[in-house]
Amino acid sequence: MNTQELRALSEEHSAHNYHPLPIVIAEAEGAWVTDVEGKRYLDMLSAYSAVNFGHRHPRLVEAARRQLERVTLVSRAFDHDQFGPFAAELAELAGKEMVLPMNSGAEAVETALKTARKWGYEVKGVPADQANIVTFEGNFHGRTTTIVSFSTDPDARNSYGPFTPGFRTVPYGDAEALRAAVDENTVGVLIEPIQGEAGVNVPPSGFLTAVREICTARGALMIADEIQSGLGRTGTTFAVEHENVVPDVYILGKALGGGILPVSAVVADHDVLGVFKPGQHGSTFGGNPLACAVGREVIAMLRTGEFQERSRTLGAHLHARLGALPPEKVREVRGRGLWAGVELNGKARPVSERLMERGVLAKETHETTLRLAPPLVVSQQDLDWALDQLEAVLTEM
Numbered sequence: 001m002n003t004q005e006l007r008a009l010s011e012e013h014s015a016h017n018y019h020p021l022p023i024v025i026a027e028a029e030g031a032w033v034t035d036v037e038g039k040r041y042l043d044m045l046s047a048y049s050a051v052n053f054g055h056r057h058p059r060l061v062e063a064a065r066r067q068l069e070r071v072t073l074v075s076r077a078f079d080h081d082q083f084g085p086f087a088a089e090l091a092e093l094a095g096k097e098m099v100l101p102m103n104s105g106a107e108a109v110e111t112a113l114k115t116a117r118k119w120g121y122e123v124k125g126v127p128a129d130q131a132n133i134v135t136f137e138g139n140f141h142g143r144t145t146t147i148v149s150f151s152t153d154p155d156a157r158n159s160y161g162p163f164t165p166g167f168r169t170v171p172y173g174d175a176e177a178l179r180a181a182v183d184e185n186t187v188g189v190l191i192e193p194i195q196g197e198a199g200v201n202v203p204p205s206g207f208l209t210a211v212r213e214i215c216t217a218r219g220a221l222m223i224a225d226e227i228q229s230g231l232g233r234t235g236t237t238f239a240v241e242h243e244n245v246v247p248d249v250y251i252l253g254k255a256l257g258g259g260i261l262p263v264s265a266v267v268a269d270h271d272v273l274g275v276f277k278p279g280q281h282g283s284t285f286g287g288n289p290l291a292c293a294v295g296r297e298v299i300a301m302l303r304t305g306e307f308q309e310r311s312r313t314l315g316a317h318l319h320a321r322l323g324a325l326p327p328e329k330v331r332e333v334r335g336r337g338l339w340a341g342v343e344l345n346g347k348a349r350p351v352s353e354r355l356m357e358r359g360v361l362a363k364e365t366h367e368t369t370l371r372l373a374p375p376l377v378v379s380q381q382d383l384d385w386a387l388d389q390l391e392a393v394l395t396e397m
Contacts, residue, residue, distance in 0.1 A: 003036055021356050021363070028055035031378040033361065042386050044355075044362040044374045048196070049228045049339075051259035053301060054377035060258035060297050067293035075284050082292035089299045090265060093237065094250050098273040100266045101287035101295075105227040105253035106142025108264035111281065112190070112251050113146065115266060116221050117166075118275045120187030124219055131187045134220075136172040140197030141190065141225055153197075173203045175210035182214055188221040188249075189214070193239035196228035199369035200334045200341030208243040215248070221272065227253040227264070232376055235312035235337035237302055242336065248272060258298050263291040307376045311337035314383060318372070321387045329394040331368075338378070342370040342390075351393055358389040 001009075006024045023041070027034040031054055034040050046052060053060060067082070074080050087099040100115070102108045116133055120126040135141075135150045148156050149163035157163075168186075170177040172195060182189065191211055195201040215222040224247035229239035231252065240247055249272060253264035264286075266273065285291070301307060315337035322333040322340055332343040344351065348364030355362050365371050370390075374383060 001036070006036065021352060021361065023356060023361070030054045030056075031375045031382055039359070041356070041359050041361045042374070042378075042382055044360055044372050044386055046373045046375050047259065048254065049231075049233050049373055050254040050257065052232055052255035052376050053258060053298070053307065054375040055259060057258065057301075057377070059301060060260055060294055063293050063297035064258075064260050064290060067290050070289070072290045073285065073288045076282060076287060080289045080292075082289045082296065083287050086287070086292035086296050086299075089296055090252075090256075090267060093299050093302060094252075094267040095246065096250070096267045097269045098267070100273055100276070100281070101291070102264045102266070102283050103262045103285050103291075104142075105251070105264050106144050106147060107283065107286070108227070108251045108253050108266055109141045109147055109190075109225060110144055111266045112223050112225075112249055113188075114281060115249065115268070115272060115275065116188035116190075116223060118280075119221065119272055120185075122275050123271070124187060126185050126187060130185045132166050132168055132183070132185050133188045133190055134168045134170060134178060134181050134186060135190050136192075136195075137169055138172050138195050138198035138201060139169075139190075139192060140195065141192070141227075172198075172201065173207050175207060175214070178211065179214050182218045182220060184218075186218060186220045188223050190223045190225060192225045192229065193242075194229045194234065194336060194339070196339075196371075197365060199343065199366055200339055200371060202334050202336060206243070208240055208245045212245045212247070221249055222247040223249040223251065225251045227251055229339075231255040231298070232302060232307040232311050233337055233339050233373070234335075235315050236308055239336065256295050256298055257291065258294045260294050261291060263295050265295075310376050314338055314376075314378065314380060317380060318374075318383060318387070321384070322372075325391060325394060329397075335372075338374055338376055340372045341365075342372065344368050344370060344394075346397075350397065351390075354393040354397065355389055358393065360386045360389045362390075 003024045024036045025033045026036045090099050117131045120131040137152045146164040150167035151157045168181045170181050250267040257263035334341040348370045
C-alpha cells in the first residue's frame with residue numbers, strides 16, 4: 001500500500017489524538033528512516049528520546065534476538081535469570097540500591113508518586129490522606145488521570161476532571177515559590193531537570209541545587225523525572241549531573257528500552273523503595289525477561305561513556321550552529337547536549353513540514369517551538385546537513 005492509502009486507514013480507524021507529519025515509515029537504521037515509497041529521512045526527533053542509540057542498534061537488536069529465543073514473559077509470579085542482574089546494574093548506574101521496573105514512562109511516574117505518598121505516611125509520619133507533592137508549571141510527566149491533574153497544559157488537562165487532589169504547582173525555576181509551597185506534609189517534589197514537552201526549557205543555574213537543598217531541609221523526596229533528559233541525552237548520564245545534584249528518586253524510561261520496547265523504572269535507595277511489600281504494587285509486564293535483556297545492554301553501552309561524550313561534543317556543535325541562525329527568524333535556542341528547543345518568530349508546524357519535504361524529520365511543540373533531538377549515533381556530517389536544511393527553510397519562509 002502507498003502512503004496515501006495507509007494514511008487514509010489511520011485517519012479512518014484510529015483516534016485522532018496525534019497530528020503526525022504526512023509520512024509513513026517502513027524501515028529504519030541508525031539515524032535514518034525510510035518511508036513506504038523508499039525516500040530516506042534523517043530522524044531529528046528520536047521518538048522523544050526513546051531512540052537515543054539509533055534505530056535498530058546492532059547490540060540492542062542482538063540482545064533482543066537472543067532473549068526472544070529463550071523466554072519473553074513469566075510475570076513477576078516467578079523470577080527469571082535477567083531480572084536480578086538488570087535491577088543490580090541499573091541501581092549501580094544510578095548510584096542507588098533498588099529498582100522497581102514498569103513499562104511506560106507514565107506508569108513509572110505513577111509508581112514514583114505512590115512511592116512518595118507511601119513513604120510519607122509510613123516513614124515521615126504524615127497524617128493519613130494529608131500528603132502533598134509539589135510540581136512545576138509547564139510540566140509533562142504523562143497522560144494518566146492523576147498526572148494530568150497537575151498539568152498546566154490545557155490540551156493535556158481539559159475535559160478530564162474531576163482531578164486527583166494532593167498536588168501543588170509552582171513556577172518552574174522559582175526557588176522561593178517552591179520554598180513557600182513545601183510544608184510539613186510535603187512528601188515529594190517532582191521535577192524534570194529539563195522540561196522537554198514544554199519546549200526544552202533549561203532551569204536557571206543553581207535551581208536544581210536549590211530544589212535539592214529545600215527537599216533535604218524539609219524532609220521531602222526530590223524526584224527527578226529523567227525519562228526524556230536521562231541516559232545520555234544531555235551529555236551526561238542524568239541531566240541532574242550538570243549541577244552535581246543527586247535526587248532521592250530517579251524516574252527512567254524511553255531510552256531504557258533501546259527503541260525496541262517500552263521499559264521504565266523507578267530507582268531509589270532501600271529506605272524509599274523498601275516501603276513496598278508483596279501485593280502492594282505490581283505490573284504483569286514490568287521487568288519481563290525481554291525488557292530486562294534489552295535494558296541490560298543499554299546500561300552496558302552507557303557505562304563506557306561513549307554516548308555521553310558524543311552528546312556533549314556534537315551537542316556543543318549543534319547549539320553553536322543554532323545560535324548563529326538569524327535573530328529575525330529565531331527568538332531563542334534552549335537545551336543541552338543533543339537536545340534543543342528552537343523558539344521561532346512564527347509557527348513551527350510549517351517549518352516541520354518543509355523540513356520533511358527536504359528529508360529531515362523534526363516536530364513542533366506548543367505552536368512556536370521546533371524540537372530537535374537526533375539519535376546520539378548521528379554523524380557530524382549528517383547533523384550539519386540537517387542544520388543546513390533548517391537554515392534553508394527559515395531563509396525561504
